[in-house]
Amino acid sequence: MFYSNEIVETVRQANPITDVVGQYIQLKNNKGLCPFHDDKKPSFSVHPHKGIAKCFACMPHAIDVFGFVMLMEKVSFPEAVKILADRSGIDLPDFSEEDRQALEKQKKRERILEEAVLFCHNQLMSVLKLENGKEAV
Ligand SMILES: [Zn+2]
Numbered sequence: 001m002f003y004s005n006e007i008v009e010t011v012r013q014a015n016p017i018t019d020v021v022g023q024y025i026q027l028k029n030n031k032g033l034c035p036f037h038d039d040k041k042p043s044f045s046v047h048p049h050k051g052i053a054k055c056f057a058c059m060p061h062a063i064d065v066f067g068f069v070m071l072m073e074k075v076s077f078p079e080a081v082k083i084l085a086d087r088s089g090i091d092l093p094d095f096s097e098e099d100r101q102a103l104e105k106q107k108k109r110e111r112i113l114e115e116a117v118l119f120c121h122n123q124l125m126s127v128l129k130l131e132n133g134k135e136a137v
Helices: 005-014 017-024 065-073 077-087 097-136
Strands: 044-047 052-055
Touching (some): 065 077
Antiparallel strands (some): 044 052
């Protein structure tokens, strides 16, 4: 499953991180008990303007709203997008046959390009080998 950046950003904007996090844990002044470790004091903070959240105790990096749902629901990125799209009433485009074919075509083009590059590389290598051979003589 694959969603365009445009769709992902639309879903992100429709789901403010404070709202989404607030569904799972109680936030006070954008801080709350971390749901990902046994938290005694509020280590989990949300930065609504940046659209990120971070636990100072158990997270080396901040996460965005999708990352939060992925951790919370133990799902993959596309599933997190789907959950948040459903939550905010956004219809995600299904992969149409056309999209699928376009994607296949693109993959094929990339493969052809790779082969072409490899072919040139091999040609060049054999030319170099020849020249090296000449020098040796
Ligand atoms: Zn934590």
